[in-house]
Amino acid sequence: MLQLQAIREQKDEIIIALKKRNVDATPLLENVISLDDKRRDVQTKLDNTLAESNKLSKEIGMLFKSGKANEATILKERTVTLKEDSRTFQEELNTVAEELQALLYQIPNVPHPSVPAGNTDEDNEEIFREGDIPKLVDGALPHWELAKKYDIIDFELGVKIAGAGFPVYKGKGARLQRALIAYFLDKNTAAGYQEIQVPHLVNEISGYGTGQLPDKEGQMYHVTEDDLYLIPTAEIPITNIFRDTIVNQKDFPITYTGYTPCFRREAGSYGAHVRGLNRLHQFDKVELVRVEHPDNSYAALDGMVEHIKGILRELKLPYRILRLCGGDLGFTSALTFDFEVFSTAQDRWLEISSASNFEAYQTNRLKLRFKDENGKSQLAHTLNGSSLALPRVLAGILENYQTENGIKIPEALVPYCGFDIID
RNA sequence: GGAGAAAUGGCAGAGUGGUCGAAUGCGGCAGUCUUGAAAACUGUUGAGGGUCACACCUCCGGGGGUUCGAAUCCCUCUUUCUCCGCCA
CATH class of the missing domain: 3.30.930.10 (Bira Bifunctional Protein; Domain 2)
Incomplete structure (x- = not known):
């Protein structure tokens, strides 16, 4: 499997090299990059949601410890939407990651420069x-x-x-x-x-x-x-x-x-x-x-x-x-x-x-x-x-x-x- | 195939709901000491995502669930160990 980083940084070189295999990888690679962009985007959203959720959970724990149950209950309510959001982002992330993986599996290795062109x-x-x-x-x-x-x-x-x-x-x-x-x-x-x-x-x-x-x-x-x-x-x-x-x-x-x-x-x-x-x-x-x-x-x-x-x-x-x-x-x-x-x-x-x-x-x-x-x-x-x-x-x-x-x-x-x- | 137990960092091994990515020991790495080595002492030491760098997020066999919060509770799969059965 080609490395994502290489695909992002050397897309054109890879496309040219794959032509030796008689493969036009252009649509595939562009698809990979845009999916990876999307993956990063969703990942960031998920991370931020989880970060906030983690923070709240800690606060709730402290409040319970110091006997402030009422305040804790109020905070709890705020976690409901965060939870929903994180679930949505997680599902979205799984889907994107799966699609990305499937695409990456379809890309063959990049031929070495010494590989001659040819079909058969x-x-x-x-x-x-x-x-x-x-x-x-x-x-x-x-x-x-x-x-x-x-x-x-x-x-x-x-x-x-x-x-x-x-x-x-x-x-x-x-x-x-x-x-x-x-x-x-x-x-x-x-x-x-x-x-x-x-x-x-x-x-x-x-x-x-x-x-x-x-x-x-x-x-x-x-x-x-x-x-x-x-x-x-x-x-x-x-x-x-x-x-x-x-x-x-x-x-x-x-x-x-x-x-x-x-x-x-x-x-x-x-x-x-x-x-x-x-x-x-x-x-x-x-x-x-x-x-x-x-x-x-x-x-x-x-x-x-x-x-x-x-x-x-x-x-x-x-x-x-x-x-x-x-x-x-x-x-x-x-x-x-x-x-x-x-x-x-x-x-x-x-x-x-x-x-x-x-x-x-x-x-x-x-x-x-x-x-x-x-x-x-x-x-x-x-x-x-x-x-x-x-x-x-x-x-x-x-x-x-x-x-x-x-x-x-x-x-x-x-x-x-x-x-x-x-x- | 049946019954039971277990799975935590390179290894061993704590941790049974909150500040735990995780005590401790061994090993590894760096340093002090030494002519050098050993010993001793000090420090350091998992992986991935993300960032210019931080922050932040994920991972305690895999997957799912409960909960504001899970290494810890529940379900399921896999693997390992013990006993029984079968058998090269």
Whole structure:
């Protein structure tokens, strides 16, 4: 959520910046400002009424104490109208505050100056590419065929148990999955991230804290009986650890890594481009979350990008990094780098990681602050990145490492798997 | 799931209708003392709104109510603890 103060002071700059998202925020921002004016006005009226009322109450108390009941009774009558007024102002204030809140929820984060203009993923800017695209044997298969051939992932069985998009991993497929999780967590903890295990269901307030609600309501599975949401990403539970907290500046950087399954409804997205592991309702992901001093958040983002690069390099997968354009940028993000692995057999790039700086957008909702040198509370910055989304890494490995004799296991994973080929 | 108890500042813990944003202790910060540190002593120390700065307003788990006045009384929700039941 953008800060009111920023909206008031830099309205025009924000409008121009939001144009990169193809959003004309002019009416929205003007509405916000006029509502905030109104809010202040009503708040002042309410405060004054309450102040007078408080004063009278004190006087009445004193009079009663000194036995002047008659005078007290006279004063009491004066409180009647004050009470009515304060009730009216309070209701008005609640209404205005609610409207204001609803408007603020609709405004996406302001893109970083480096974010390129553009509408779709076509306009994303490739900033880095590394790794050789392997020359595959004739008759190279896409991963869903390989999964069947070697009997390591069973999509039909998942349909039987839960539905489409819930694959069952079997044998070496399951083991490879577990190996990847352990490998990623090891890489992350070696880089200083603290490992953590968090709930896979979250309450509504947590969903608002990180910005999935109300923006992506339909993307999440909702358990109505208990009013809980299945997490679409570990970002929600991990970041919400810090909701309503004032952290110590000395604790920066705060870094966490956690593995969770992720659940996404992906309503309406069916077809050839979501075959196999490309898009699922349930998948595994190891996530990175950082809470940073505002002065350091972009350096931290760069560091996160370098860290993820190191993992892909070690896995020897061909990948590229994109700077997302305004139209493709997530609602809450100021700057996002996507990582894509080249899927040779499918001849397309698959998004496997995404690293974002949310600046103070989430922390403003979370009330996540720190005390600066002057003892003033300031909003911290939050970042996150996937390291990595398992299914597409798996797809990349299966497709790029296939040989006539079977699927080779990347060297770095062999100790985790206990085998070096799937055949 | 049933019965009972509780929820107060970073922590512990007073406060049961009026001057309580809240005693006290610990912790934190600053200072005195010390070569330095510890101890001791002194001061300071919640958050938000509002203001140039004050004033002023709000917050004692959340929401609602009673009252001129609520941390204190009532209702409700949530959470925690104890006992019973059930059960990985």
